[in-house]
Amino acid sequence: MYRRQVLATGTALLSVSLAGCGHPAVVLDFEAATTETIADSVSTAPEPGSEAYEVVASARDNGSATRSGRSALFDHVDAARVDGRVYEVSETQVGSGEVTVYTVTVEAAGDDATDGLREVAYEDLPETDRERLRPILSGDDPPDPDTAVGIDYGTAAEVGNDSAFVPDQRYDAVVRDGERYRVEVDSRTATEREYRYEVTEVAPDVEAFADRVRDRYLFALSGLSDAERAVVEEAIEGAYFEDDEAFRSVIDRIRDRDGVDVHDSYGTWLLAYEGTDYLAYAEW
Structure with a gap:
């Protein structure tokens, strides 16, 4: 799943060349929301x-x-x-x-x-x-x-x-x-x-914590157009990278709701789509 990560620095700081490493301008990526992934999204162990x-x-x-x-x-x-x-x-x-x-x-x-x-x-x-x-x-x-x-x-x-x-x-x-x-x-x-x-x-325990997060953030993503559904289905299968009208429409729907971790240009939301709970990560 595409997500911004904070890497804990160890002893050695190795120089790494990132030249030529491309990254899509936008991303929508759905990951199955289990007890563990929900806990990982809002806490550290x-x-x-x-x-x-x-x-x-x-x-x-x-x-x-x-x-x-x-x-x-x-x-x-x-x-x-x-x-x-x-x-x-x-x-x-x-x-x-x-x-x-x-x-x-x-x-x-x-x-x-x-x-x-x-x-x-x-x-x-x-x-x-x-x-x-x-x-x-x-x-x-x-x-x-x-x-x-x-x-x-x-x-x-x-x-x-x-x-x-x-x-x-x-x-x-x-x-x-x-x-x-x-x-x-x-x-x-x-x-x-x-x-x-x-x-x-x-x-x-972690199970009770995940339930608290679900109670606070989980919402249903429904009533989508065919084009919006295609965006979501592709995000579930892998990830969606096209900055098109359908992508923007889905992002607007998601951003109308409270997210578990939201910043100026990216964030993570907990949502239900067709009976399955997902953690949806987006960059726009």
Whole structure:
């Protein structure tokens, strides 16, 4: 299903070329609305041990929780599924300050390209560096010789005291399996914000939560013309991409109703069409 996704950033920030990647100007896409897809459309299910999971669990157990970070955890959803229950999450910024953020850039180098540089074997690096470099220097998928890969190390406090690169760079090159890699460390100033979290249980399980969403948003899409029906049928079979009169007419009908997630030029609605419930995603 076509939908805009917010990708959680991991340790490595890989440079990816998107040149020539086309995208239709308009989209209408229908997906069967199950309990799981409905819950996924309006909530998040953080993995146990993740920062989001720990924040929700702490706020649930202690009345509130705080964290510092350079971005919000729940800026696109306000509900989280933790330990089988569903909680509405309040995320409030209560302060901010400036911090130094480090990026370590790795680039493949020739055998003699690191002569005179401070070299270190990958195996001799501290665990915090090996963990961050492992996805980049793995033997299965080594970096392209013509591409430098940036790894977001975060702040010195986030890294800890044993890194060989942050905040003080002790080596200029890493050797692994006979391959040499240049290493550069850059820093920048970023805003770190302090957030306070409070949670309220809104459903004892996912099924009850999905029912709440259905009660709030589900509507019937009916009374369509033949041309409008053709648009919807194609959206059910795959997706509809034509910016024509029938598409606009269907979009107008849908946008007249409250959506589960609506923005200026795209959104998701929960609707029933000929006896089946769908999540309808649209861009216009």
